[in-house]
Amino acid sequence: xxxxxxxxxxxxxxxxxxxxxxxxxxxxxxxxxxxxxxxxxxxxxxxxxxxxxxxxxxxxxxxxxxxxxxxxxxxxxxxxxxxxxxxxxxxxxxxxxxxxxxxxxxxxxxxxxxxxxxxxxxxxxxxxxxxxxxxxxxxxxxxxxxxxxxxxxxxxxxxxxxxxxxxxxxxxxxxxxxxxxxxxxxxxxxxxxxxxxxxxxxxxxxxxxxxxxxxxxxxxxxxxxxxxxxxxxxxxxxxxxxxxxxxxxxxxxxxxxxxxxxxxxxxxxxxxxxxxxxxxxxxxxxxxxxxxxxxxxxxxxxxxxxxxxxxxxxxxxxxxxxxxxxxxxxxxxxxxxxxxxxxxxxxxxxxxxxxxxxx
Amino acid sequence: xxxxxxxxxxxxxxxxxxxxxxxxxxxxxxxxxxxxxxxxxxxxxxxxxxxxxxxxxxxxxxxxxxxxxxxxxxxxxxxxxxxxxxxxxxxxxxxxxxxxxxxxxxxxxxxxxxxxxxxxxxxxxxxxxxxxxxxxxxxxxxxxxxxxxxxxxxxxxxxxxxxxxxxxxxxxxxxxxxxxxxxxxxxxxxxxxxxxxxxxxxxxxxxxxxxxxxxxxxxxxxxxxxxxxxxxxxxxxxxxxxxxxxxxxxxxxxxxxxxxxxxxxxxxxxxxxxxxxxxxxxxxxxxxxxxxxxxxxxxxxxxxxxxxxxxxxxxxxxxxxxxxxxxxxxxxxxxxxx
Numbered sequence: 001x002x003x004x005x006x007x008x009x010x011x012x013x014x015x016x017x018x019x020x021x022x023x024x025x026x027x028x029x030x031x032x033x034x035x036x037x038x039x040x041x042x043x044x045x046x047x048x049x050x051x052x053x054x055x056x057x058x059x060x061x062x063x064x065x066x067x068x069x070x071x072x073x074x075x076x077x078x079x080x081x082x083x084x085x086x087x088x089x090x091x092x093x094x095x096x097x098x099x100x101x102x103x104x105x106x107x108x109x110x111x112x113x114x115x116x117x118x119x120x121x122x123x124x125x126x127x128x129x130x131x132x133x134x135x136x137x138x139x140x141x142x143x144x145x146x147x148x149x150x151x152x153x154x155x156x157x158x159x160x161x162x163x164x165x166x167x168x169x170x171x172x173x174x175x176x177x178x179x180x181x182x183x184x185x186x187x188x189x190x191x192x193x194x195x196x197x198x199x200x201x202x203x204x205x206x207x208x209x210x211x212x213x214x215x216x217x218x219x220x221x222x223x224x225x226x227x228x229x230x231x232x233x234x235x236x237x238x239x240x241x242x243x244x245x246x247x248x249x250x251x252x253x254x255x256x257x258x259x260x261x262x263x264x265x266x267x268x269x270x271x272x273x274x275x276x277x278x279x280x281x282x283x284x285x286x287x288x289x290x291x292x293x294x295x296x297x298x299x300x301x302x303x304x305x306x307x308x309x310x311x312x313x314x315x316x317x318x319x320x321x322x323x324x325x326x327x328x329x330x331x332x333x334x335x336x337x338x339x340x341x342x343x344x345x346x347x348x349x350x351x352x353x354x355x356x357x358x359x
Numbered sequence: 360x361x362x363x364x365x366x367x368x369x370x371x372x373x374x375x376x377x378x379x380x381x382x383x384x385x386x387x388x389x390x391x392x393x394x395x396x397x398x399x400x401x402x403x404x405x406x407x408x409x410x411x412x413x414x415x416x417x418x419x420x421x422x423x424x425x426x427x428x429x430x431x432x433x434x435x436x437x438x439x440x441x442x443x444x445x446x447x448x449x450x451x452x453x454x455x456x457x458x459x460x461x462x463x464x465x466x467x468x469x470x471x472x473x474x475x476x477x478x479x480x481x482x483x484x485x486x487x488x489x490x491x492x493x494x495x496x497x498x499x500x501x502x503x504x505x506x507x508x509x510x511x512x513x514x515x516x517x518x519x520x521x522x523x524x525x526x527x528x529x530x531x532x533x534x535x536x537x538x539x540x541x542x543x544x545x546x547x548x549x550x551x552x553x554x555x556x557x558x559x560x561x562x563x564x565x566x567x568x569x570x571x572x573x574x575x576x577x578x579x580x581x582x583x584x585x586x587x588x589x590x591x592x593x594x595x596x597x598x599x600x601x602x603x604x605x606x607x608x609x610x611x612x613x614x615x616x617x618x619x620x621x622x623x624x625x626x627x628x629x630x631x632x633x634x635x636x637x638x639x640x641x642x643x644x645x646x647x648x649x650x651x652x653x654x655x656x657x658x659x660x661x662x663x664x665x666x667x668x669x670x671x672x673x674x675x676x677x678x679x680x681x682x683x684x685x686x687x688x689x690x691x692x693x694x695x696x697x
Contacts, residue, residue, distance in 0.1 A: 070492065123683055126690040130436055130491045134638050137438070138682065141635040142675050150672040259631045263499060270496060302511065308503035315496045 024195075027278075031184055035177050044176045044248075046292065050284040051183040052248055055190050055241035057268040057280030059234040062194060065274035066203060067230045068210035071124070072137040072262045077117045077235050078242025079143065079257035083154060084109035085163060085246050092162025095155045102166035110239035117235025121228040128213075140262040148254040159253025163246050174247070183244055187281070190237045194277040197233065206230055260304075267311050273323025282322050286310075390535055400668065403536040406547055408668040409661065414553040414622065416660025417560030421615035422633050423640035424567060424652045425608030431584040431647015432604050434491050435484060438498040441634030442505040443609050447472045447616025448625040449513050452520045461523045461621070468617035469610040476609025477602050484605075485598065502630070510627050520621040526552045556622050563611070567649050570607075580604055584647040639678060643685045645695020654693055 035043050056078055063069045087096040089105045100108070124135040147154040165173040165182070173182050197203045206226050209216045213223050246252045264287070272283020287307060294303030318324040391402045399405045426440045437443075447468040455464030479501070487494045534547040571577035579600050582590045591597045615633070616625075639659055644651030658681055666674030685693060 070495075123686055126686040130434060130495065131642070133492075133495055134436055134642060135682075135686070138635060138638045138642065139679075141631060141638075142679050145635075146673075146675045149674065152672060156672075260503075263503060266496075266499065267503075302507060304507035305504050305511075308500050308507065311503065312497060312500035315493055315500060319493060 028188060031188075035180055040176050043180045046285075046288055048176075048180045048183040048244075048248060050281070050288045051180075051187040052241055052244045052284075053264070053268055053288060054281035054284035055187055055237055055244070056265050057272065057284055058190055058194060058277055059238035059241065060265055060269045061274045061277060061280045062234040062237070063230055064269065065276075065279075066198060066206050066210060067227055069121075069124070069227060069230070070133045070136075070266070071120070071231070071234075072133060072266060073117075073120050073124075073140045073143070074234070074238045074265050075257050075262045076140045076143040077113045077120070077238040078245060079147070079252070080116045081109040081113035081239035081242035082246035082252040082256065083147070083160075084112050085243055086160035086252050087153070089163065091160040093155060093158070093160045095160065097160075102168070106243055109243055110236055113239025113242060114232050114235035117238065118228055118232040121231025125224050125227050137259075137262070140257075141259055144254055144258045147257065154254075157254060159251060159256070161251040163250055163252065165247040179247070183248075186240050186244060190240065191277050191281070194237070198277070202226070202229070267307060269321075271311060271314050271321050273321030273326075275320055275323055279321055279323045286322065387534055390538060401536070402534075403547060404668055406534055406536070407549070408665045410549055410553065412661035412664035413657075414556050414660075415664055416656045417557045418615055418619050418622070419633075419636045419640055419660050420560050420564060420653055420656035421611050421618070423637040423644070423656055424564070424649055425611040426637040427641045427644065427646055427648065427652045428580070428604050429608045430641060432580060432587070433484065433494075433601055436491070436495045436498070437608075438495060438634065439479075439502040439505060440498075440608075440612055440637050441630035441632070442502045442509070443472055443475070443612040444616040444619070444633045445509060445625070445627075445630040446475070446505065447613030448520070448620035448629070449509060449518075449616075450613070451617030451620055452518045452625055455520050455617075461521070461526070464520060465614055465617045468613035470613075472613030472616075473606040473610035476605040476607075479609070480602050480605040484601075502634075506627065506630060513625075513627075515627055517624050517626040518620065519624050520617060522552055522621045526555055530554065553622055556618055559618065563614075564649065564653055567607075571649060576600070576603060639682050641692070642682055643692060645692025648692070648694040648696075651692055651694030 034047060038047065056074055059077070060071060060074045063071050063074075085105060088098045088100045088108065089102070090099050091097045120136060120139055123139070124132045127135070147159070148157055150156060165179060167173065171178050173179055198207070205216070205221060209221065209223050209226050217223050245256070249256065268283040268287050269280050270283070271286055272281065273279035290307055290310065291303055294306045297306065314321055318328070320327065387406075396402060422440070422444055426437060429435055429437050429440075450471050451464035451468040454467040455461050458464075483497055483501075484494055487497060528551050529548045530551045532547045532549055535544045536547050537545045539545060569577075571581055579590060579595055580603075583597065583600055587597065590600075612633075619625075619629070619633070636656075636659060640652055640655035642655075643658060644653070644655030659678055662677045662681055663674060666677040670677075689695070
């Protein structure tokens with residue numbers, strides 16, 4: 001089976017820079033110099049916050065975009081990592097707080113989150129298709145109620161407060177600019193990893209499974225295992241996002257991981273678009289901007305209506321989100337570049353007839 | 360299977376059912392020995408939990424039966440189903456408190472929500488037919504907007520729909536919970552209204568069963584659950600059938616909202632609770648099956664209330680153990696068909 005993939009795999013020629021892509025390089029340069037031009041509010045409340053939610057939505061995008069599995073439980077996975085940081089690290093609530101050093105704590109939290117994600121994948125892959133969304137939503141809601149009513153482990157309704165990003169290398173990572181760079185580093189790492197993995201043999205197989213699971217099964221692939229592994233990988237990113245989120249908020253409680261948060265992840269991914277890993281980050285910027293500035297537009301408190309309407313509009317008008325709008329705009333412009341498919345994707349097309357997904 | 364003494368599998372099942380019924384009857388009518396009371400706190404606590412679980416099951420059944428019908432027929436996961444429940448509760452509250460008649464509130468809850476259900480089908484879902492994922496996303500968007508608008512209109516206050524005096528009060532059940540020192544028997548007393556809720560759910564359940572199994576529309580719906588394309592090909596206006604199912608499903612959620620708002624309370628966030636209940640009930644019971652919804656609701660309602668009494672902080676886990684166990688052993692649900 002690997003011969004097929006290696007045969008279809010084009011040579012990765014060109015310089016290192018060409019392989020990364022000019023767009024990505026320009027984006028990273030912009031994001032690196034962003035703190036120099038933005039105010040503190042824009043660095044943390046918009047910049048870092050968008051990056052964190054972008055990572056959470058990215059973890060969903062892996063599953064939905066490459067695997068065809070829309071999971072609503074990504075926020076719960078982030079919550080597992082967040083609660084782990086609160087319970088095993090330091091908090092000011094006086095419950096648990098074992099004070100593990102961050103360099104054990106963070107990998108442990110992320111790994112635990114990924115394992116939980118794999119478990120959720122195992123459960124939700126007992127059935128297929130639209131059931132996934134139901135089972136994962138049930139898992140997310142159930143986890144929310146569990147953290148709310150359980151005091152022994154999760155300290156119930158009030159959760160944990162006073163959780164701080166660590167200080168190391170002489171830098172206080174809780175300060176605005178270092179925290180922004182911390183988020184940026186994690187986001188770029190996740191983004192690059194997803195881009196790389198989407199072109200790896202595993203990534204191509206996963207996309208083939210999404211397009212035609214029956215054929216892949218007939219070819220001898222273990223479909224369920226590929227899907228569960230995708231959950232594990234997405235759990236790594238969601239877990240990392242969860243750790244950053246708990247450091248950002250300084251606290252975690254059931255309210256952090258409730259159903260509206262679970263929906264928020266999906267809304268961001270759908271608004272941004274799930275055909276490319278940049279989509280979730282675009283969506284995150286849009287949604288965070290709406291959440292922050294809607295108060296000035298629709299008056300206090302009604303921003304959820306606005307977000308809901310934007311979401312509905314996107315679902316109706318452009319199922320591929322902002323990315324889809326962008327591609328449509330590019331198609332209108334008479335440039336043939338657009339029709340040249342990514343050579344790596346062409347590899348998948350030779351294996352399976354790649355159906356155009358709506359999401 | 361027919362080895363030895365002439366016992367068939369059927370005999371074994373009947374025997375097991377008889378033994379089970381005897382144990383249940385003994386649990387209900389006997390005066391419990393001390394060890395059993397010690398194990399289950401007290402007979403009163405146990406039966407209160409069971410009865411609470413049964414009434415909650417009734418409520419869950421009303422909400423989930425509409426959800427499962429819509430899902431089974433249209434493959435449409437209506438994530439706004441919890442919002443329909445909550446809206447029904449608010450409408451029931453408004454109508455009841457203005458007219459003073461509780462039954463008007465129930466009727467209004469059904470009628471308004473049925474109309475909204477038809478409107479959703481005609482204006483939204485018909486345009487996205489055959490695209491389950493987008494339909495689901497649209498219902499999600501609707502639920503976000505609906506929750507926010509309901510919060511704007513009815514604020515975050517908790518309401519309780521007033522119930523009429525003829526439904527109020529408590530009744531004495533023929534269950535002896537304890538014996539006083541002078542030999543006097545203490546019977547279990549239970550809220551009359553909650554028993555009415557249970558009876559209503561049973562009556563509506565039987566009504567639904569009759570509608571599905573004994574009427575022409577029911578036949579069409581069942582045929583649609585099995586094979587939608589074939590139903591359409593045999594000359595039946597599937598859109599009319601869809602509209603009817605959506606009306607019934609949304610209307611039932613509305614009724615459940617009014618009843619739930621009377622027996623419990625109405626507050627923002629209840630929509631999520633009943634959406635979760637519907638999801639789990641349908642996953643456990645199997646999609647498109649009313650019997651499955653009844654079994655699922657019974658399991659989940661009882662698990663929730665019994666869990667609340669015996670392991671209060673791990674109650675939700677019990678619900679999930681049931682869900683995971685069903686998914687592991689029978690992924691299509693207890694009454695689901697592959």
